[in-house]
Amino acid sequence: MKDTFDKVVMDEERQEEIRAALIGKKRAKKTWLAPLVAVAAAIAVIMIVPYTREVVVRAAGEILRNITVIHNGRTLKYTEESEIVVDGKTVRNFTLDYNVESGYSYAQVKDNRLYFVLDDKWTDITDVCSEDKYIRYEEKGDDGSKFIIYIGGTVSDHGVMQALLDADGNCISVICNQDELPKWAEKALKDDKIEPNFVMTGTGGNFL
Amino acid sequence: MKNEDVVRLFDLYSNDLYKFAVSYLGSKHDAEDVVQEVFAKLLDKHMFFENRNERAYLMTMTANKCKDHLKSSSRADADLESEEWHLQYYEGFTERNKAVFDELMRLEEQFRVPIYLHYYAGYSYKEISRILKISESAVAVRINRGKERLRIRLEE
Numbered sequence: 001m002k003d004t005f006d007k008v009v010m011d012e013e014r015q016e017e018i019r020a021a022l023i024g025k026k027r028a029k030k031t032w033l034a035p036l037v038a039v040a041a042a043i044a045v046i047m048i049v050p051y052t053r054e055v056v057v058r059a060a061g062e063i064l065r066n067i068t069v070i071h072n073g074r075t076l077k078y079t080e081e082s083e084i085v086v087d088g089k090t091v092r093n094f095t096l097d098y099n100v101e102s103g104y105s106y107a108q109v110k111d112n113r114l115y116f117v118l119d120d121k122w123t124d125i126t127d128v129c130s131e132d133k134y135i136r137y138e139e140k141g142d143d144g145s146k147f148i149i150y151i152g153g154t155v156s157d158h159g160v161m162q163a164l165l166d167a168d169g170n171c172i173s174v175i176c177n178q179d180e181l182p183k184w185a186e187k188a189l190k191d192d193k194i195e196p197n198f199v200m201t202g203t204g205g206n207f208l
Numbered sequence: 209m210k211n212e213d214v215v216r217l218f219d220l221y222s223n224d225l226y227k228f229a230v231s232y233l234g235s236k237h238d239a240e241d242v243v244q245e246v247f248a249k250l251l252d253k254h255m256f257f258e259n260r261n262e263r264a265y266l267m268t269m270t271a272n273k274c275k276d277h278l279k280s281s282s283r284a285d286a287d288l289e290s291e292e293w294h295l296q297y298y299e300g301f302t303e304r305n306k307a308v309f310d311e312l313m314r315l316e317e318q319f320r321v322p323i324y325l326h327y328y329a330g331y332s333y334k335e336i337s338r339i340l341k342i343s344e345s346a347v348a349v350r351i352n353r354g355k356e357r358l359r360i361r362l363e364e
Contacts (some may be wrong), residue, residue, distance in 0.1 A: 001308060001314070001323075001324075001328050002327075003305060003329050004301070004305040004308045004309055004312075005227055005231070005299045005303075005324070005328045007299065007300045007301055007305060008230050008297065008298050009223055009224070009226070009227075010226040010239075010240060010243065011224060011236070012238070013223060014240050018218070018222070018240075018243065018244045018247065019215060019219075019222075020252065021216055021244070021248075022211060022214050022218055022247055022248070023211055023213050023215055086242055119273050137272075144236055156343075157341050179264075179268045179338065180265070180268055180269055180272065204321060
């Protein structure tokens with residue numbers, strides 16, 4: 001098989017055509033250097049985040065906002081610090097610390113049924129979720145911020161996404177525990193009109 | 209993702225993704241389309257990933273695109289006896305290569321794709337389970353069954 005597939009190569013002309021198209025193509029959305037009102041994704045060099053790691057660590061300064069969400073024995077802490085200037089633009093500087101060394105996922109499978117689990121409360125969501133359908137759970141903080149959980153997919157292939165929005169409805173973070181945003185997750189962001197500057201995805205499986 | 213980053217990834221991985229798409233779809237033309245769609249999607253996405261995960265991430269995207277192609281097209285199974293099928297062969301293919309290629313493409317996609325990923329692309333069962341979103345035990349079963357069918361056919 002090795003000898004056979006070594007000879008399977010893309011047509012050079014077609015390869016050049018695609019390459020040229022990628023070089024010349026304009027990006028569909030706005031740049032990733034967020035203006036003042038949105039989150040400072042640019043400075044993060046955000047990678048797929050293993051779930052035990054702190055996402056962004058940057059210059060200390062006055063703490064502008066602190067949001068802590070605790071569910072299922074896990075803590076999500078968002079700390080917004082003073083603004084900094086990146087490439088001539090003023091952006092916000094933040095740390096997202098998600099501690100999942102203990103606790104359990106929002107999505108659990110039991111007896112071939114899919115459940116949304118929130119602090120020991122189990123809700124069967126099997127029949128309302130699919131490849132392009134999801135459930136949504138929202139909490140509002142005292143400061144007006146919103147924390148939203150989305151779960152979609154099937155019993156054998158499901159995922160969890162969470163979004164954190166500030167009081168003005170601007171997206172602070174979106175984290176999804178799939179390698180790539182599945183259809184239901186893209187639909188969820190579209191339905192809620194959330195346009196994240198970045199999405200953290202991960203192969204950590206049950207880290208949400 | 210910036211254009212130059214996507215082009216860097218294209219230069220590094222386009223042939224790997226192309227081979228994978230060929231193993232999935234059997235068609236040069238469809239495989240080229242999938243590769244183009246994968247990289248075009250990267251341009252429009254605000255996603256980032258660690259260098260060591262790039263290839264696996266792109267393989268997962270390719271698998272998803274191939275599945276979409278299979279779902280959306282009303283294609284019939286390739287007619288391996290047709291003149292058109294012979295256009296799918298590559299330069300330098302010996303008679304043995306053609307036989308291996310034909311027999312691999314005769315296998316159902318659920319068998320040939322894991323076989324390709326394991327024996328050619330070198331992925332472990334665990335990595336294959338992530339790329340194809342199936343359990344590791346399903347990967348093992350499909351590879352064993354596919355191998356057996358391939359062995360029998362190639363011996364005939």
